[in-house]
Amino acid sequence: MAESSRITARDGVRADARRNRERVLVAARAVFAEHGIDAPMATVARRAGVGVATLYRHFPTRDALVRGAFAQQMETCARALTEALAAVDPWQGFQQLVETVCALQREERGFPAAFVAAFPETASEHARSRQRAERDFTTLVRRAQASGALRADFHPSDLAVVLLAHCGLATALPDDGAASRRLVAYLLQSFRTDPANKPLPPPAALTLRSLPIATASPQGQRPSRA
Amino acid sequence: MAESSRITARDGVRADARRNRERVLVAARAVFAEHGIDAPMATVARRAGVGVATLYRHFPTRDALVRGAFAQQMETCARALTEALAAVDPWQGFQQLVETVCALQREERGFPAAFVAAFPETASEHARSRQRAERDFTTLVRRAQASGALRADFHPSDLAVVLLAHCGLATALPDDGAASRRLVAYLLQSFRTDPANKPLPPPAALTLRSLPIATASPQGQRPSRA
DNA sequence: GTCCAAGCGGACGATTGCGTCCACTTAAGA
DNA sequence: TCTTAAGTGGACGCAATCGTCCGCTTGGAC
Numbered sequence: 001m002a003e004s005s006r007i008t009a010r011d012g013v014r015a016d017a018r019r020n021r022e023r024v025l026v027a028a029r030a031v032f033a034e035h036g037i038d039a040p041m042a043t044v045a046r047r048a049g050v051g052v053a054t055l056y057r058h059f060p061t062r063d064a065l066v067r068g069a070f071a072q073q074m075e076t077c078a079r080a081l082t083e084a085l086a087a088v089d090p091w092q093g094f095q096q097l098v099e100t101v102c103a104l105q106r107e108e109r110g111f112p113a114a115f116v117a118a119f120p121e122t123a124s125e126h127a128r129s130r131q132r133a134e135r136d137f138t139t140l141v142r143r144a145q146a147s148g149a150l151r152a153d154f155h156p157s158d159l160a161v162v163l164l165a166h167c168g169l170a171t172a173l174p175d176d177g178a179a180s181r182r183l184v185a186y187l188l189q190s191f192r193t194d195p196a197n198k199p200l201p202p203p204a205a206l207t208l209r210s211l212p213i214a215t216a217s218p219q220g221q222r223p224s225r226a
Numbered sequence: 227m228a229e230s231s232r233i234t235a236r237d238g239v240r241a242d243a244r245r246n247r248e249r250v251l252v253a254a255r256a257v258f259a260e261h262g263i264d265a266p267m268a269t270v271a272r273r274a275g276v277g278v279a280t281l282y283r284h285f286p287t288r289d290a291l292v293r294g295a296f297a298q299q300m301e302t303c304a305r306a307l308t309e310a311l312a313a314v315d316p317w318q319g320f321q322q323l324v325e326t327v328c329a330l331q332r333e334e335r336g337f338p339a340a341f342v343a344a345f346p347e348t349a350s351e352h353a354r355s356r357q358r359a360e361r362d363f364t365t366l367v368r369r370a371q372a373s374g375a376l377r378a379d380f381h382p383s384d385l386a387v388v389l390l391a392h393c394g395l396a397t398a399l400p401d402d403g404a405a406s407r408r409l410v411a412y413l414l415q416s417f418r419t420d421p422a423n424k425p426l427p428p429p430a431a432l433t434l435r436s437l438p439i440a441t442a443s444p445q446g447q448r449p450s451r452a
Numbered sequence: 453g454t455c456c457a458a459g460c461g462g463a464c465g466a467t468t469g470c471g472t473c474c475a476c477t478t479a480a481g482a
Numbered sequence: 483t484c485t486t487a488a489g490t491g492g493a494c495g496c497a498a499t500c501g502t503c504c505g506c507t508t509g510g511a512c
Contacts, residue, residue, distance in 0.1 A: 013458095014457095014458060014459065014508085014509055014510080015509070015510090016458095016459070016460085016508075016509065017458075017459060017460090017509095020459085020460085040498080040499060040500085041499080041500075041501085042498095042499075042500085045461090050460080050461075051460060051461030051462060052461075052462075052500090052501080052502095053459095053460065053461060053462075053501090053502080053503085054459075054460060054461070056500095056501065056502080057459080057460085060501095116398060157405075158408060158412075160405070161395060161405045161408055161409050161412075164394060164395045164398045164399060164405070165391035165392065165394055165395040165409055166391065166394075167394055167398070168390060168391055168392075168393055168394005168395060168397065168398065169387060169390045169391040169394060171394065172342060172390045172393070172394065173390060178427065178428060178429065179383075179386070179387045179390070181427040182384060182387055182427055182428075182429060183387050183391055185427050186384075186387075186413060186416040186417070187412060187413070187416065189416045190412040190413065190415045190416035191412070194420065201404065201407040201408055201411055202404060202408075203404065203408060239488090240478085240479055240480080240487095240488060240489065241479070241480090242478075242479070242488095242489065242490085243479095243488075243489060243490090246489085246490085266468080266469055266470085267469080267470075267471085268468095268469075268470085271491095276490075276491075277490060277491030277492055278470090278471080278472095278491075278492075279471090279472080279473085279489095279490065279491060279492075280489075280490055280491070282470095282471065282472085283489080283490085286471095288470095
């Protein structure tokens with residue numbers, strides 16, 4: 001299977017192409033942070049110092065670009081989940097997880113929207129990793145409940161509720177993060193077991209997998225078009 | 227000061243104009259609900275069965291239209307606050323208020339965005355009513371805290387946190403409202419006084435007045451433009 | 453050094469939304 | 483009925499963004 005002769009360098013990609021790809025990603029993060037993930041593609045290209053065509057060659061759709069730009073953050077999320085599962089105290093793990101993801105959402109502007117708008121369900125690779133994430137999270141929840149720290153009526157879908165709500169907040173208020181921290185603290189507090197807790201309304205009938213996909217328009221999260 | 231002779235009917239507005247205005251408002255609510263408050267003006271006009279010019283005459287800017295479309299909901303919010311202040315049990319009032327506003331946000335799609343994007347600070351009339359709302363709410367909070375039901379470290383600005391977060395959720399998930407109810411229940415729970423409560427991070431340094439305005443772009447809530 | 457496919461950039465046509473202008477219609481007072 | 487200003491509708495000019503096409507440039511194998 002060795003690469004046939006004449007063709008290119010190391011990984012079969014020309015050096016300048018690889019360089020440009022990286023430049024585009026950096027620019028995309030910056031621009032998305034500044035103007036939201038709906039910012040014109042041309043702006044990203046200009047910022048990266050490349051032509052539009054180059055941008056489109058590397059990332060044929062806005063979605064691909066968004067995904068590429070925030071792949072690292074996504075991985076951090078995945079890692080946080082793994083670590084949470086590995087934590088000795090499952091409640092600690094749970095808390096860590098929520099805080100980490102929310103911190104990411106608040107630090108990397110544009111990421112919240114990207115996170116929610118996320119991947120079309122067709123992207124099988126991502127669908128798979130999402131499924132796994134969901135399963136892992138459910139495990140974490142069950143353990144934390146077994147330990148007595150997480151309220152028994154917490155439902156895994158509540159994570160989606162938290163993330164969407166926090167995303168809305170972070171998007172609306174790209175400030176120093178005080179509001180975000182405040183919200184997270186309130187929520188974590190109400191997730192703890194407490195004899196005084198009154199029963200909750202029924203959980204939302206959604207899986208982590210189902211919602212961002214179905215809801216979000218292909219690019220960005222706001223519906224439009226007549 | 228009687229209206230001078232020849233001119234028009236009752237309130238100085240021709241009957242057909244008044245009729246059209248109403249039709250536009252109805253259409254706007256429908257379209258905004260369906261496509262978000264960024265929906266093309268022309269779509270609203272078509273839905274209302276009027277020409278664009280007519281729409282623009284009645285509502286020169288998209289903002290004016292949004293404001294007009296949701297004026298009723300805004301008033302309901304204001305009334306809820308008044309009622310909350312009048313309630314015997316201030317905690318009950320507080321709870322009612324949060325639940326009413328959130329219910330509005332979830333029922334009238336498009337309203338959350340309108341609520342947050344709200345008015346440019348120049349609209350003095352609205353600025354004034356907003357100021358009053360803020361003052362009243364602060365009073366309510368103080369009373370509820372004095373009664374011992376609302377945690378002492380609840381800060382009036384936390385209302386903004388709640389509303390923005392809930393707005394994000396409601397916008398992302400225009401479903402049956404299960405998620406919304408769930409979020410509200412969690413939050414209200416964590417607002418109650420509880421000896422086990424751990425200290426919160428400091429409140430966000432924002433007033434009810436400052437945030438939606440400063441943050442929101444003139445139309446819609448998402449920044450853009452390069 | 454030579455060669456050429458991979459890579460590049462920008463011009464371009466298409467599409468969509470905005471807001472105005474202007475000629476036609478109509479409500480309603482006399 | 484007649485008059486006229488208020489009201490109306492849609493065509494139009496303008497601007498922004500999209501994504502493609504095509505001729506030029508260049509990395510890197512030989």
